[in-house]
Amino acid sequence: MTQTLLLLPGDGIGPEVIEQAVRVAEKVAPDLALEEGLIGGISYDQLGTPLSDETLEKAKASSAVLLGAVGGPKWSDVARDKRPEAGLLNIRKGLDTYANLRPALCFSALADASALKRELVEGLDIMIVRELVGGVYFGQPKGIETLPDGTRRGFDNAEYTTPEIHRITRVAFDIAKGRGNYDRKWGGVCSVEKSNVMDSGLLWKEEVQAIYDAELKDMGVPLHHMLADACAMQLVREPKGFDVILADNLFGDILSDEASMLTGSIGMLPSASLSDAGKPGLYEPVHGSAPDIAGQGKANPFAAILSLEMALRWSLGRIEAADEVTRAVSTALEKGARTGDLGGDFTTAQMGDAVLAEL
Amino acid sequence: MTQTLLLLPGDGIGPEVIEQAVRVAEKVAPDLALEEGLIGGISYDQLGTPLSDETLEKAKASSAVLLGAVGGPKWSDVARDKRPEAGLLNIRKGLDTYANLRPALCFSALADASALKRELVEGLDIMIVRELVGGVYFGQPKGIETLPDGTRRGFDNAEYTTPEIHRITRVAFDIAKGRGNYDRKWGGVCSVEKSNVMDSGLLWKEEVQAIYDAELKDMGVPLHHMLADACAMQLVREPKGFDVILADNLFGDILSDEASMLTGSIGMLPSASLSDAGKPGLYEPVHGSAPDIAGQGKANPFAAILSLEMALRWSLGRIEAADEVTRAVSTALEKGARTGDLGGDFTTAQMGDAVLAEL
Ligand SMILES: CC(C)[C@H](C(=O)O)[C@@H](O)C(=O)O
Ligand SMILES: CC(C)[C@H](C(=O)O)[C@@H](O)C(=O)O
Numbered sequence: 001m002t003q004t005l006l007l008l009p010g011d012g013i014g015p016e017v018i019e020q021a022v023r024v025a026e027k028v029a030p031d032l033a034l035e036e037g038l039i040g041g042i043s044y045d046q047l048g049t050p051l052s053d054e055t056l057e058k059a060k061a062s063s064a065v066l067l068g069a070v071g072g073p074k075w076s077d078v079a080r081d082k083r084p085e086a087g088l089l090n091i092r093k094g095l096d097t098y099a100n101l102r103p104a105l106c107f108s109a110l111a112d113a114s115a116l117k118r119e120l121v122e123g124l125d126i127m128i129v130r131e132l133v134g135g136v137y138f139g140q141p142k143g144i145e146t147l148p149d150g151t152r153r154g155f156d157n158a159e160y161t162t163p164e165i166h167r168i169t170r171v172a173f174d175i176a177k178g179r180g181n182y183d184r185k186w187g188g189v190c191s192v193e194k195s196n197v198m199d200s201g202l203l204w205k206e207e208v209q210a211i212y213d214a215e216l217k218d219m220g221v222p223l224h225h226m227l228a229d230a231c232a233m234q235l236v237r238e239p240k241g242f243d244v245i246l247a248d249n250l251f252g253d254i255l256s257d258e259a260s261m262l263t264g265s266i267g268m269l270p271s272a273s274l275s276d277a278g279k280p281g282l283y284e285p286v287h288g289s290a291p292d293i294a295g296q297g298k299a300n301p302f303a304a305i306l307s308l309e310m311a312l313r314w315s316l317g318r319i320e321a322a323d324e325v326t327r328a329v330s331t332a333l334e335k336g337a338r339t340g341d342l343g344g345d346f347t348t349a350q351m352g353d354a355v356l357a358e359l
Numbered sequence: 360m361t362q363t364l365l366l367l368p369g370d371g372i373g374p375e376v377i378e379q380a381v382r383v384a385e386k387v388a389p390d391l392a393l394e395e396g397l398i399g400g401i402s403y404d405q406l407g408t409p410l411s412d413e414t415l416e417k418a419k420a421s422s423a424v425l426l427g428a429v430g431g432p433k434w435s436d437v438a439r440d441k442r443p444e445a446g447l448l449n450i451r452k453g454l455d456t457y458a459n460l461r462p463a464l465c466f467s468a469l470a471d472a473s474a475l476k477r478e479l480v481e482g483l484d485i486m487i488v489r490e491l492v493g494g495v496y497f498g499q500p501k502g503i504e505t506l507p508d509g510t511r512r513g514f515d516n517a518e519y520t521t522p523e524i525h526r527i528t529r530v531a532f533d534i535a536k537g538r539g540n541y542d543r544k545w546g547g548v549c550s551v552e553k554s555n556v557m558d559s560g561l562l563w564k565e566e567v568q569a570i571y572d573a574e575l576k577d578m579g580v581p582l583h584h585m586l587a588d589a590c591a592m593q594l595v596r597e598p599k600g601f602d603v604i605l606a607d608n609l610f611g612d613i614l615s616d617e618a619s620m621l622t623g624s625i626g627m628l629p630s631a632s633l634s635d636a637g638k639p640g641l642y643e644p645v646h647g648s649a650p651d652i653a654g655q656g657k658a659n660p661f662a663a664i665l666s667l668e669m670a671l672r673w674s675l676g677r678i679e680a681a682d683e684v685t686r687a688v689s690t691a692l693e694k695g696a697r698t699g700d701l702g703g704d705f706t707t708a709q710m711g712d713a714v715l716a717e718l
Contacts, residue, residue, distance in 0.1 A: 080555070080561065083555070085555050085556075089556070115475050115476060115479050115595050115596055116474050116475055116476070116595075117474060117475070117476060120474050136495075136517055136556070136557060137556050139514070142557070142558045143558050144558050144561065144562050147520075151520060151521035151522060152520065152521050152562055152566070153518060153519070153520045153521075153562070154518065154519055154520075154557075154558045154559035154560070154561060154562025154563070155498070155516055155517065155518040155558060155559055156516075156517045156518070156557045156558050156559050156560075157514055157515075157516060157517075158495055158514065158515045158516075158517055159512060159513065159514035159515070160512070160513055161506075161510060161511065161512045161513075162510035162511050162512075163510060194609070194612075196439070196442070196444050197444075197448070197495070197496050198495060198501070198513075198515045199501045199502050199503050199513045199514060199515050200501075200513035200514055200515050201513070201515075202439065202503065202513060203503050203511055203512070203513025204513070207511070228612075228613055229612045229613050229616040230616070232591070232613045232614070232616050232617040232620075233616045233617060233619070233620040233625075234620075235617075236474050236475075236595065236617060236620040236621060237474055237620050250553070251613075253553075253587075253588045254587055254588050254591045254610075254613060255591070257588040257589070257591050257592045258591040258592060258594075258595060258617060260592070261591075261592040261593075261595040261596050262595060266592075
């Protein structure tokens with residue numbers, strides 16, 4: 001059966017970086033059927049919704065989805081459920097991509113770009129496994145109500161259930177097993193919550209421990225528990241002590257952004273959002289739509305190209321092609337390919353050329 | 360009327376560091392009446408509760424409260440509402456200390472201790488203003504329930520109201536006004552939330568803006584809004600761009616811990632938790648009870664001494680005494696006073712001696 005990759009370039013620099021990823025895809029996986037769809041602000045502008053049923057159906061029918069970026073100041077006055085970001089939340093929920101994998105990798109050619117001292121980040125290689133379709137992002141009830149005295153109350157339900165916690169914990173352990181970095185200080189899986197103040201956090205901690213004791217212990221992967229505030233600290237103090245960080249939707253959002261910035265290479269970082277085996281995964285750069293540089297050919301397409309690489313690896317089963325892309329990106333980097341964010345002056349297309357030259 | 364300072368040394372290194380702060384208090388404010396009370400694990404052990412009514416009443420009747428630290432592994436199996444941390448949450452709520460001020464200061468003598476490159480943190484001086492008695496910490500309902508199929512659901516209500524947001528916003532603006540760092544990238548007040556996914560966050564953003572437009576605009580203090588994940592990033596990338604960060608209870612917890620670690624001097628950082636004018640404030644080091652080094656005379660008492668300094672300044676109106684303490688700590692540091700956390704071998708008492716010698 002033909003495999004299909006659905007491209008959702010989105011807004012801002014999204015289309016530019018996806019264009020380069022497409023060149024790479026056409027080279028390493030020429031038989032892959034590429035389709036295209038709308039998401040985000042461009043979808044809102046054309047269809048009045050940031051995610052149409054048509055796009056969601058196309059996504060569900062595809063083997064994998066490669067997304068650029070969504071959002072921009074243009075849509076800041078749009079009602080929140082119609083804003084570009086809502087398209088992102090809806091496609092995550094619609095595809096039930098509950099496992100968001102965000103590597104925070106420090107490419108050694110780029111270690112000097114980090115805010116941290118070189119010795120703290122050189123060789124950094126953390127994987128954040130973030131629960132992506134639950135918690136305070138989607139819990140009900142949520143809303144804003146006006147009280148009798150005219151003041152207002154805003155509320156969100158931060159909630160998790162046993163099955164939600166178990167399934168994401170299994171993913172974290174599978175990944176930690178494949179990495180095998182048990183000798184690090186918090187090697188294996190480090191589960192993060194605020195169990196000292198949140199009941200959903202206490203449930204998180206207890207159920208991670210319960211599924212570990214019942215089912216995962218024999219894998220030999222160590223399990224650590226850490227409070228989210230302590231994790232935010234330790235990510236700065238001793239980032240190389242971490243291996244796989246397992247977090248809920250909200251803490252995962254914040255901690256993965258912090259971790260990605262430590263690497264000094266945020267323009268380089270891909271992400272994968274996975275559902276159960278056999279269902280399409282959603283792949284996207286960690287960076288946003290960067291409206292300030294959109295359309296200028298300055299954006300770094302490596303995060304998009306590495307997102308393609310993750311799609312090849314995790315959804316399309318094309319491990320060799322994925323390895324080839326990784327190698328090509330590394331070599332291009334070693335040979336000096338650098339956009340502005342990395343201190344160079346390559347254009348987006350020249351970065352693509354540099355990778356293609358190594359394939 | 361005699362002013363009273365209630366000492367709540369608590370657990371772990373709490374008593375050791377408070378002891379040194381007391382020596383300083385006796386020197387710079389000899390007429391201050393010092394009282395003592397129990398909180399945390401020691402209170403649980405003696406009274407079966409981490410915060411007795413007696414301690415809370417004493418606290419309400421005092422001019423200010425100086426707390427050491429609470430908690431430790433000894434109490435990890437205690438039910439959560441009896442754990443040492445519950446004592447802390449209860450005294451905050453009981454005193455209605457809704458404004459938690461957490462400076463993140465990089466002492467230039469210590470800039471090399473930071474994980475960040477020196478140029479990024481030298482001279483760093485951020486103030487985090489965290490809402491301390493609302494949000495997901497205290498919102499109702501919260502709980503863990505067992506569902507018919509035997510699985511469980513944990514939930515917490517993240518909520519804010521207009522008055523809660525307005526009062527903390529006023530504090531942030533007052534503080535920013537006193538600092539006057541408007542030329543920084545996010546100078547003035549930078550309000551942080553996740554308004555793109557949380558309704559309580561959207562209310563936060565709207566109500567900060569509303570009280571600014573209605574009442575605070577004329578102060579001339581700039582207002583910025585930033586998403587919490589972006590803030591976690593920018594704190595690493597460009598910490599000196601911040602001035603006053605205004606955040607809710609949960610984001611304030613995480614971001615202030617991240618920011619404090621950037622300074623490389625977490626053993627040096629004090630905090631103040633304030634209620635309305637005329638009511639007692641609660642002062643405590645940012646660091647925890649450090650059970651691993653408790654009782655060894657190794658703990659750095661400067662955060663406790665600087666917490667006393669904040670009490671003198673904010674609750675006791677003794678600005679000169681406060682200035683004198685600040686100067687003495689700076690000089691002691693310049694002359695080389697360093698505990699282990701700062702790369703030296705001073706004992707806790709020797710650090711106290713070094714400060715007293717300058718008073
Ligand atoms: C755009 C926003 C809704 C989103 C999130 O909070 O999940 C983003 O920050 C991310 O991490 O992908
Ligand atoms: C001990 C804990 C309940 C507390 C909090 O989360 O507020 C602590 O982390 C703090 O920041 O003072």
